[in-house]
Amino acid sequence: xxxxxxxxxxxxxxxxxxxxxxxxxxxxxxxxxxxxxxxxxxxxxxxxxxxxxxxxxxxxxxxxxxxxxxxxxxxxxxxxxxxxxxxxxxxxxxxxxxxxxxxxxxxxxxxxxxxxxxxxxxxxxxxxxxxxxxxxxxxxxxxxxxxxxxxxxxxxxxxxxxxxxxxxxxxxxxxxxxxxxxxxxxxxxxxxxxxxxxxxxxxxxxxxxxxxxxxxxxxxxxxxxxxxxxxxxxxxxxxxxxxxxxxxxxxxxxxxxxxxxxxxxxxxxxxxxxxxxxxxxxxxxxxxxxxxxxxxxxxxxxxxxxxxxxxxxxxxxxxxxxxxxxxxxxxxxxxxxxxxxxxxxxxxxxxxxxxxxxxxxxxxxxxxxxxxxxxxxxxxxxxxxxxxxxxxxxxxxxxxxxxxxxxxxxxxxxxxxxxxxxxxxxxxxxxxxxxxxxxxxxxxxxxxxxxxxxxxxxxxxxxxxxx
Numbered sequence: 134x135x136x137x138x139x140x141x142x143x144x145x146x147x148x149x150x151x152x153x154x155x156x157x158x159x160x161x162x163x164x165x166x167x168x169x170x171x172x173x174x175x176x177x178x179x180x181x182x183x184x185x186x187x188x189x190x191x192x193x194x195x196x197x198x199x200x201x202x203x204x205x206x207x208x209x210x211x212x213x214x215x216x217x218x219x220x221x222x223x224x225x226x227x228x229x230x231x232x233x234x235x236x237x238x239x240x241x242x243x244x245x246x247x248x249x250x251x252x253x254x255x256x257x258x259x260x261x262x263x264x265x266x267x268x269x270x271x272x273x274x275x276x277x278x279x280x281x282x283x284x285x286x287x288x289x290x291x292x293x294x295x296x297x298x299x300x301x302x303x304x305x306x307x308x309x310x311x312x313x314x315x316x317x318x319x320x321x322x323x324x325x326x327x328x329x330x331x332x333x334x335x336x337x338x339x340x341x342x343x344x345x346x347x348x349x350x351x352x353x354x355x356x357x358x359x360x361x362x363x364x365x366x367x368x369x370x371x372x373x374x375x376x377x378x379x380x381x382x383x384x385x386x387x388x389x390x391x392x393x394x395x396x397x398x399x400x401x402x403x404x405x406x407x408x409x410x411x412x413x414x415x416x417x418x419x420x421x422x423x424x425x426x427x428x429x430x431x432x433x434x435x436x437x438x439x440x441x442x443x444x445x446x447x448x449x450x451x452x453x454x455x456x457x458x459x460x461x462x463x464x465x466x467x468x469x470x471x472x473x474x475x476x477x478x479x480x481x482x483x484x485x486x487x488x489x490x491x492x493x494x495x496x497x498x499x500x501x502x503x504x505x506x507x508x509x510x511x512x513x514x515x516x517x518x519x520x521x522x523x524x525x526x527x528x529x530x531x532x533x534x535x536x537x538x539x540x541x542x543x544x545x546x547x548x549x550x551x552x553x554x555x556x557x558x559x560x561x562x563x564x565x566x567x568x569x570x571x572x573x574x575x576x577x578x579x580x581x582x583x584x585x586x587x588x589x590x591x592x593x594x595x596x597x598x599x600x
Contacts, residue, residue, distance in 0.1 A: 137511045137537065138553040141579065141596040145184055148593040149173045151580030153301050154569025157214040160222055160275065165571055167578065169595050172208035172587050173197060174228065179595075188273075188281045195229040195266050203586030206296040206320070207266060211303035215344070216310055222275035225287075225312060225344070227302050233267040238293035243325040245448060245464045253465060257293055257326040260357050264291045267355055268298055270314060272344065287347065288366070289355040290335055293328075294320025297399075301382030301500070301567065308385065308392045311341040313373070315380040323401060323446070323464060324438040329376050330468070332421050333358050337437065339374040339383070339396070341415055360422045367422065371415035374433035376476065378441075384516070384570075386503040386540065393540055395480070395516050397501035398435050398442070402449055403461075403486070405498040406442030406479040407518060408435060409540045436476030439468030443482045443546070480516070481538040481549045485524055493534050493551055494524040500568025504537075506575030509600050515539050517552070517577060517598075519565040522585070532558065533565025533581065535598075556596075566593070 144167065153170040159180075166180040174191035177184055190209065197205040211227030218224060238257050246252045257263070270288040273281050292298060297317040304313045318329040318337040329337025335357060347369035356362050359370070379399040386393040388411075396408045414431025438446055446469065450460040463469060483495050500519040504512050520534040538549040558581075567580035576597060583592030 134537070134539070134548065134550045135511050136550065136553070137509065138555065139509060139535070140599045141554055141556045142599045144179055144578070144595045144597055145169060145177065146594040147591045148177065148595070149175060149590055150582045150587050151567050151593045151595055152208065152210055153212045154567055154578045154580055154595065155212055155214065156569075156571040157224075158219050160219055167569075167571075167595075168212065169580070170209050170212045171593065172205070172210070174209045176209075176212065190226070190228065193228065193231055195231050195234060198586060198588035201295065203584075203588035205587045206298055206300075207268075208587065210268075210298055210300050211270070211314075213303035213305055213312060216305050216307075218275075223284075223344075224273050224275070224281075225270065225303050226273060227268060227270050227299070227314070229292075229298065230267045230269050235262070235264040235266060237265045237295075238263045238319075239321065239325065243321045243323065245323050245325075247448070247462055247464060247466065255325045257328070257357075260291060264293055265295045265320070266292055268292055270303070285349055286352055287342065287344070288314070288362075289353050290316065291355045291357045292319055292336075293326070296320040297379040299380050299382075302380070304383050306341070306385065306392075307387075309341065310345075312344050313383055314340040314342060315377060315382065316340065317377060317379045318437065323448075324378065327438055327468070329378065329437050330439075330472070332372065332375065332416075332432075333360060335359060337375060337377045338372050339377060339380070339433070341371045341373050343369045359418045362418070367418045370418040372418060372421060372432060373413060373415045374435060376435035376437045376440075376472070378435075378437040381498055381500050384501055384503045386505070386514075386516075386574075393503075395501055395503060395540070396435075397498045397518060398437065399498050400441050400485070401446060402441070403447060404442030404444060404482050404484055405495050405520065406435075406482045407498070407501055407516060407538065408477050409480040409516070410477060434472060434476050436472045439465050439470075439472040440476055443479050445469035478546060480540060481547050483520075483536070483549060491551070492549075493520070493536070495520040495534065496524050497521040499533070499566055500580075502568050502570045502577060503574050504570065504577055505573065506577075508575070509598070512537055512552075517568065518549075519568045519579065521566065522564050530558070530560060531562045531564065533563055535565065535579070
């Protein structure tokens with residue numbers, strides 16, 4: 134793949150940590166506006182260079198960064214516009230609800246030890262009291278007056294830990310018209326309760342919801358398993374995929390009369406992975422609850438927690454004399470074997486430790502988008518992705534990473550290549566937090582924050598990626 138260099142044109146600066154970048158055409162308008170959602174709960178939109186506030190739900194968001202030194206993975210994490218938004222004004226939010234802070238599902242940190250079976254088979258007990266917070270998915274409407282108003286809550290999800298709630302977690306499928314909801318495995322590390330592979334658990338899944346058929350339920354009960362949801366909600370849901378650790382969203386690439394689905398899955402200790410697929414057989418939630426074998430084998434399975442990207446999930450035992458000699462041990466051997474055949478193999482993987490001179494050492498995948506524009510010809514038809522910050526021994530002048538790969542016509546794994554940028558950000562830190570595109574995927578937008586902490590305010594900038 135050829136080397137690519139791009140420019141970064143600033144569009145909006147001095148904002149809080151940008152998590153989601155989407156475009157939509159406002160009712161009665163003729164051009165697309167760029168919508169920027171921040172983790173703390175603001176949504177701005179940019180139209181013809183003018184910036185305005187679309188919605189501010191900061192008072193609805195749980196207090197962020199209190200117990201983790203300013204770092205947090207909760208907040209406003211999903212924004213999606215209904216395919217008929219121009220006509221009906223409907224849009225959807227996923228966020229962590231204020232006032233729902235709990236003690237967490239475990240009293241301490243978790244790390245699997247293959248020599249101690251009790252660490253490999255933990256159970257999430259007393260879920261009503263032992264949880265971290267509650268996430269909600271809501272439907273809102275833009276009223277004729279131009280003021281957004283909440284219409285209803287679609288889901289209330291109890292989450293065991295503060296992290297792995299997904300980001301850019303809501304998207305509408307151009308293929309089915311349904312709302313796609315990505316839940317993440319619930320957090321901690323290594324999915325201690327193995328929620329992602331359990332078909333009854335809501336965590337660790339990609340869901341499809343038919344919002345057009347779902348009846349009004351004022352405030353659904355808080356749930357962790359599908360069988361705890363009211364029957365009308367169950368009937369509106371299907372499971373598209375499982376084995377999700379923590380996803381940065383789904384992107385669709387039209388290929389003749391089909392869509393290639395591209396999904397990023399954040400790794401644990403060693404690997405970040407991007408997956409692609411065309412065909413899938415979603416399983417209705419009511420069938421899963423009945424433990425029916427109906428289409429069960431047709432589910433897309435990313436392999437987590439047995440697999441992390443293209444390798445079995447490992448734990449690392451540190452070698453104090455030389456970190457290059459760290460001992461790497463398969464964490465969940467039985468689960469790696471069980472998922473070895475049925476798992477989907479990644480389109481590409483990149484690593485936290487990589488000695489190759491033309492690659493980079495990543496920390497965390499933060500965005501995956503298909504680019505179909507002609508403005509940057511070398512990237513046309515590519516899958517572009519971002520990493521939070523390159524892993525380096527020295528943390529001076531931390532920088533995120535932009536890279537790309539391509540879906541192969543034979544369906545096999547592909548390599549990736551770093552995209553160079555013309556902006557070195559001077560002496561400032563630049564964590565790449567999000568990646569977005571316009572409706573026809575001809576423009577790319579990059580979210581950058583000057584800190585890894587959500588409590589460091591007004592250090593965010595949104596750029597357009599240009600030739």
